[in-house]
Amino acid sequence: MRTDLLGLTTDSLAALTNRGLVKRAGKEAAPELRTDPDGTVHGSFSDGPATTLPPGGLDAARCTCGAAGVCRHVIGVILAYQRLSAEAPPAPLPWSPGQVTDDELTDKIGARLMAAARRTERAGFTARVRRATSADPVPQVELATATVRFLVPGDLGFVHTDAVAGSRDDVIALAVWAFRVADALFPGVPEVRVDVGGRAESGAGSGLERALGLAGTVLREGAAHLGEGLDATIADVRRHLDAAGLRWPLLAVGDLAEQLTSYRDRGAHYRPELLASHIAELHARHRTVTRPDATPRGSVLGTAEAAETPLRRARLESLGCRVRGVGGRRIAEVYLVHGDSAMVLVLRRQWDGDDDGAALALRRIGTSTLAALATGTLVTESAVRSASRTVRLAGGRISKTTISPSRGAWGELPPSLVVTDFAALGRELDALPLRHVRPRVEAELVRVVAVAGVEAVTYAPGDQRLDAVIVDRAGNTATVRATHTGAAPGRLDSLAAVLAGEEGEPRHLSGVVGRTAGGLVVEPLGLAAGGRVIAPDLQPAGESSRLVVAEDDRHEPLTAALIDTRDLLAEVAHHGLSHLPPSYDDRLAAAAERLTMLGLHRMAQAVTAFAARRTHDSEEAAEQAWIDAYLRLDVALDLS
Known part of the structure; x- marks a missing residue:
């Protein structure tokens, strides 16, 4: 009995091929089947084609129809075998991909790719492991370069990755090793992030x-000078960072440079606390990999991440768009869900000029427009994703992309x-590594939030900010927070209109989730209402009469003290x-003194130490004291 074929669900077959092919195969007349002693299944169709499925996965299948790759006849034989099998497939035994041996991996991907995987393991990498559950019986591993799914227990012939076949098969070994670490350190935990391999290089x-x-240099002279x-x-x-493969610090330096450019060009995107945070992040990553109990380099510096990975034929669902202005440019970021890997990717475009979001909505991207891409479903064979989860459409294959x-x-x-469940989201955020040293993954905290109700929508004129309190089914609350920008003048009015039900009942909202002042905050990207997707940043400016001015926008004393002190340090x-x-x-x-009165003694000591170093010691000592104080304040605000 071919338990591998019996264990394949229609979803698994769709992942290995595509859903349309599975549907077509299901409508075909059933073939005549016979099985060889070695388990090879043969199928003969009435219209002529003959199909052979030896053990070892779909790649080993052959059909006389002449189609390239897996055809509908191969799928038809599997479906027919499942229907005609006299025995029900045995109940699956508890199984982990970590049980796969290295010899089996070598047989699957070859010695060359095993050597490449070993190099990645020596550098160290971070992975998110998801064990099989009743809701999702397929174990999977999310890596920076690909997501790996083990569709049939114990059979590497039915492993699915979202990378183009043959381009990154070394990720299969990385996924198996990630499961081994999870099984050893976190047995039974349904979902866990693990660091695999790597060498702590203390003092190196x-x-x-x-x-x-x-x-x-930036800290000594300041953006203003x-x-x-x-x-x-x-x-x-x-x-230098790019050549060394230090992906996460490279992105931090890019953001630092963008802040300096924004200040020089008098851009609204410039914020001293962001510039200070990027400086502190570089020091935090350096300290984390050089201290005596150093963390593996791969997870902190991104040394194991390939620059780009081409994807298989992908279906990407848009979650909306963000538009911002940097200097004399407009940057649009479209957020796309890759359902097969449960991952959000970012497609970025930029244009010179000062067009606002409504004008940019009409700009062409390939064969479509920004608006269609930001509110549609994209099916493409030309997607290439980066280590930081940006995605681009390869220019030579743009014709293989459709948008609906x-x-x-x-x-x-x-x-x-x-x-x-907003309470469960809060626990998820609490379990994350500190922002300053975790992988710099675009859209890492983008989620779709179910909206059970809207309690209030208010406007803070001083900050030009809209706050909306939404509730989940259990009555827990979160704040939807959006700030006005000249690059997207319709953002606030469009958001207020949708939340007020003027576009139909808002069912879901997409955005970047986080914590501020002790509560959950969502920075919105798009909304689902009235059977369609709405991207507020691409809407024209409207009337502001629906915005109710907030009565009191003051933080509670402890949070206010943290923010004020953080901002004071950011002035450096x-x-x-x-x-x-x-x-x-x-x-x-x-x-x-204010921090001391509130009981925040260690933070007060860090601020006092910075003041003392600045007055009496060298600039280098003052810089390090500033880093200590700023990181304490920034982390405290993230955790508050």
Whole structure:
């Protein structure tokens, strides 16, 4: 009996081929079947084709119909075998992909790819392991470069990855090794993030020395005193990080450079606390891999991540769009769910000029428009994803991409992306590694949030910010928060209209989830209402009469103290250590006293230590003291 064929569900077959092919096969007349002693299944169809399925997976199947790859006849033989089998498939035994041996892996992917996988393991990598459950009986591993699914227990012939066949088969070995670590350290946990391999290189340097030098220059001089003369240094640092494969620090330096450019061009995107956070992040990553109990480099520096991986034929569901202005450019980011891997990818486009979101909505992307892409369903064979989960459409194959309007049926997306319980989301956020050292993955915290009700929608004029309180079915609340920008002048009015039910009952909302001031916050990207998807950033500016002004926007005392002190420290990145005003020391002392009164003694001590180092010690000592204090404040606000 071929238990591998009996264990394949229609979803598994669709993952290995495509759903349309499975449907067509189901409508075909059943073939005549016979089985050889070695388990090979033969099928003869009345219209002529003959199909052979030896053990070892669909790639080993052969058919005389002449179709390239797996055809509908192969699927038809599997379906017929399942229908005619006299015995029901045995109940699946508890099984983990970690039980696969290295010899079996070598037989599957070959010695060359096993050697490539070993190199990745030596560098270290991070993976998210999801064990089989009653809701999803397929165990899977989410890697930065691909998602690997084990469709049939114990049979590597039926492993599915979302990478193009043959391009990254080494990920199968990485996924097996990730399961081994999870089985050893976290037995029985349904979903867990693990660090695999890697060597702690205490005292050996991080490779970030040039990036830290750049960060030191910015901290000493400040954005307000840096001109274009630093551009060559930034370019050199980025080339060095790219050549060394340090993906996450490379992205941090890119964001740091963007903040400096935004300030120089008087862009609204510039924020001193963001610039300061990027500086602190580089130091945090350096410290994490060089301390005595160092964390494996791969998970902190991204050394094991391939720059790009081509995807198989993919169906991507849009969750909306974000538009922002940086200098004289407009950047649009479309968020796309890859259902097979339960992952959100970001497609980014930029244009010169000052067009707003409504005008950009009409811009062409391939054979369609930004608006159609941001509110539709995309089926493509030309998608290429990066380590940070951006995605691009390969130019030479753009004709193999089709886009259709989305119904906004986001409740059907993979459960790991759909939030129905705000309390459970809070626990998920609490379990994440610290933001400053975890993998820099685009859209990592993008989720679809089910909206059971809208309690209030208010507007804070000073911050030009809309806050909407939404509730889940259990009555837990979260805040939907959006800020006005000239690049998307219709954002707030469109969001308010949808939440008020003017576009139909809002069922789901997509956005970046996080914590602020002790509560859950969602920065919205799109909404599903009235059987369609709405992208607020692409809507024209409207009337603001529906926005109700908030009565009181003050934080509670502890959070307010943390924010004020963090912002005070961020002024260093803006003005520079060498250019701080005479009153700055007094303000530091007052901030430390305020923290002490609230019982935040360690944070107060860190602020006081920075003040002392700035007055009495070298600039380098002052920089390190600033890093200590800023990281404490930034982490505290993330966890508050």
